Amino acid sequence: MHSYNEPLPRQPKRVLVAGVSGAGKTTLAGRIAGITGGPHLEIDAIFHGPDWTPRPEFLTDVRSFISADTWTTEWQYDAARHLLAERADLLVWLDFPFARVTLPRVLRRTVGRRVRREELWNGNREAPLRTFFTDRDHIVRWAIRTRWKYVELMPQFVNEYPHVVVVRLRSQREVEEWLRGSLVPAVTG
Template identity: 90%
Template sequence: MRSYDQPLQRLPKRVLVAGVSGAGKTTLAGRIAEITGGPHLEIDAIFHGPDWTPRPEFLADLRSFISADVWTTEWQYDAARPLLAERADLLVWLDFPFVRVTLPRVLTRTVRRRLRRMELWNGNFEAPLRTFFTDHDHIVRWAIRTRRKYTELMPHFVNEYPNVAVVRLRSQREVEEWLRRSLVPAVTG
């Protein structure tokens, strides 16, 4: 596993961004896609159908997207992870402190989306804030419950997919430094 200060040898073509809900996966994936010149697929947009039901076409749509030479997406959903890993050449793991960084981000994002009634995907909106207390899968409760998931997944990933470079970023400062040192020079060099 690479640290943020180890530059990549070449510009990646197929990039995954991993991390718990609220870590900033989608935002970083979009930034990486701008640098690499490939499309970014927000994987939630093809997973969630109306009323938060999984779309039956999810895996077919995902296979179509990752058949391209260049792309960036989030590394999510158990059924999708192996498909994505087999095609990727880089996985960026956002491993921020949960209580200090990720939890406030997911709380702020959830409240903002709910108050602004922002449509997310396929007619879905954040649930009412009061459902935090009643819905076991409320996004904030989900983030709390799954906060250690990637710590458990990464050793298996590294062993199973040795051809995929893994970069672990532990702070927003490391994200910015890594982008500046690894991706921008690869584009301009």
């Protein structure tokens, strides 16, 4: 894995951003796309159909998007992970302290979306806050339940996809420093 302050071996063209719900994947992916010049696809937007049902066209849409030379998206949804990883050349892993950073973020985001009745994808909105107690897959409960997922996935990812450079970012400070300098590849002579 590359450190946040270590230059990349090459300019990334196809970038994945990994992390648990609330880590800031979509925000960072958008910022990376702005630097690399490729499009950003919020993968949630093509996964969720009306009433939170998975869209049957999801994998077709993923394949279409990743056929381009340059792109950035979030690395999620088990059905798409392999397709995404095969085409990627960089994976940025947001591995922030869960209780101190990620959990408060997912709580603020969820409550804010619900209070504003913000439409997300295909007419969907956050569920009523009381469903935290009744829905096993409520986004906050999901974040809590899956908080160790990437710690388990990353060693396997590194072995299975050696062509993908992995950068692990453990704080917002590391994110900012990496975006300012390390996203640019080292110059070789």
